[in-house]
Amino acid sequence: MTDSTAQPDLWPAPTAPGAVEATVTVPGSKSVTNRALVLAAHSTEPGWVRRPLRSRDTVLMADALRTMGVQIDETVNPSGGEAWRIIPAGLHGPATIDVGNAGTVMRFLPPVAALADGEVRFVGDARAYERPLHGVIGALRKLGARIDDEGRGSLPLTVHGAGSLSGGSVEVDASASSQFVSALLLSAPRFNKGLELRHTGGALPSVPHIRMTVDMLRIAGAKVDAPQDGGTRNVWRVAPSALLGRDLTVDPDLSNAGPFLAAALITGGRVTIPGWPRRTTQAGDALPGIFTRMGGSYELTDRGLTLTGGGRINGITIDLHEVGELAPVIAAVAALAEEPSELSGIAHLRLHETDRLAALAAELNGLGGDVTETEDGLRIRPRPLHGGVFHTYEDHRLATAAAVLGLAVKDVLVENVATTAKTLPDFPQLWTAMLDEAAGDGPASVGPGRG
Structure with a gap:
């Protein structure tokens, strides 16, 4: 031994x-913390995330959003724990984002970068370059984004943000990761035409995480039609709308x-x-x-x-x-x-x-x-x-x-x-x-x- x-x-x-x-x-929860950060960054007014997880994945997410112009102020209340105040701002580049090996960061943020004004480069750990991103990349291109990945369907890549994204209808094979769906849904209220997303592949993994995304979108004020509510199977629709700043406590x-x-x-x-x-x-x-x-x-x-x-x-x-x-x-x-x-x-x-x-x-x-x-x-x-x-x-x-x-x-x-x-x-x-x-x-x- x-x-x-x-x-x-x-x-x-x-x-x-x-x-x-x-x-x-x-x-x-990491999953709740990182979704909350993205939604707060898209909101029209400041919000709070209380008792967030402070870990490598969530710090990478917070630092990435700061790099694109979002203000995140961290405070500690001895009786109530840590709280992060998120103050949205105009998303912008140029920026370089280190995703580490965090699936939520590498998949949730390219749609955010597509809404930024300027170039955003994504890099990460060696293993991150082996993990699939093709579902997010392909969908964003169909929705009007310009992305350079040299045909890899993975990191490293550069998103050339234009300040807005057309949106509309898109098909995605998310059988490799439910995060492909969540990534697009989280930014969909900011798309000019909203989003109609249809999953076209095999069995969809980790469905509870998609339900979490839908629930959190609704808490932020988005209008979402989802299969979990008896809607069309494997189809999600998000209307374009302003998101509201919320005071959210993480379970x-x-x-x-x-x-x-x-x-x-x-x-x-x-x-x-x-x-x-x-x-x-x-x-x-x-x-x-x-x-x-x-x-x-x-x-x-x-x-x-x-x-x-x-x-x-x-x-x-x-x-x-x-x-x-x-x-x-x-x-x-x-x-x-x-x-x-x-x-x-x-x-x-x-x-x-x-x-x-x-x-x-x-x-x-x-x-x-x-x-x-x-x-x-x-x-x-x-x-x-x-x-x-x-x-x-x-x-x-x-x-x-x-x-x-x-x-x-x-x-x-x-x-x-x-x-x-x-x-x-x-x-x-x-x-x-x-x-x-x-x-x-x-x-x-x-x-x-x-x-």
């Missing part, structure tokens, strides 16, 4: 000392709650996530039901959502097409179950921060597991696991999945756990604080700035 002292980028994932009993305050990131809820399931303990909304379009809202099928139980009260482990982990056969971002943590739990599992409907995960299906299979098998890739998912047969290095491929959800495995498997060394800062800042501290209390006499209360 690799010596962690010789490789400082390896984090020893702590093993649970017993049943976890904790309350964990999870930071705000906790429910997908990032997954590893902590998994800790309760795996250790037979109990974990509470305060602030769990009773109504939400976040993909993570599926976790309580999934983990109940895998042997837990949950209760949603005014205090939050509490998941309790039942002392046994069941295997699961499940289609995760609409909530694919949950697959890594579910795969980690399934590797510790008492029966086989099959996760399907997630072929699109091969195009995420890394090829998540290949990565999960390789890393779980490297610890002694028996995982096989299928055409659209993973087949997981539980085996006794052993310690070793779990490579994360600069993917935050691979890193948190490795931490989940470490609860029950000694000597798991997580490569580059710092990649969790993409959406979950201070994850190692949150994780160890939760487990430190499990070794003590009472329940932990863990959150940013605590422990």
Whole structure:
């Protein structure tokens, strides 16, 4: 086994000392924060985003909007948390935007740049250049934008903003990413003719994220006709309109709650996530039901959502097409179950921060597991696991999945756990604080700035 002292980028994932009993305050949703920033930038008056997630992806989004002229003032209220005041301005270039490896930034902002006055250049991490953008690029061209990508359908690229965009009707194959749809919808109220968007490809992944986009557009004052309301299947219509500045408070990131809820399931303990909304379009809202099928139980009260482990982990056969971002943590739990599992409907995960299906299979098998890739998912047969290095491929959800495995498997060394800062800042501290209390006499209360 690799010596962690010789490789400082390896984090020893702590093993649970017993049943976890904790309350964990999870930071705000990345998906909501970045959508809120884009909508506020398009508004006709200032707005507030309260309790935003401050992570690599959201800072990249905020910095990119500032580069195009939007004013974002950050304040901290000791009693109410952080708040960002967004003051819209005329979008302009020239600008160079670093998207990192953030799908929301690389896909949501080219339509914004098309509405700017001037040239906007998009660059990013090496992996970002491999991720598909053809749906957004092709649609914007049909709607009147001028984009130079040298035929790649990916980064790097330059948008030659003309200060406005005609808009109108367009067809998009969004089977590679639902973000193609959300990207166009978020800027559609600013298009001269609005937008009629028709998805023409195969099964549309991550539909809850599109529902989130529609809901947030309506909160900002947009008029949207969407399939979720009984409209035409795979067709969205957005009328041209002025967006209003809003005061929005960001809910906790429910997908990032997954590893902590998994800790309760795996250790037979109990974990509470305060602030769990009773109504939400976040993909993570599926976790309580999934983990109940895998042997837990949950209760949603005014205090939050509490998941309790039942002392046994069941295997699961499940289609995760609409909530694919949950697959890594579910795969980690399934590797510790008492029966086989099959996760399907997630072929699109091969195009995420890394090829998540290949990565999960390789890393779980490297610890002694028996995982096989299928055409659209993973087949997981539980085996006794052993310690070793779990490579994360600069993917935050691979890193948190490795931490989940470490609860029950000694000597798991997580490569580059710092990649969790993409959406979950201070994850190692949150994780160890939760487990430190499990070794003590009472329940932990863990959150940013605590422990």
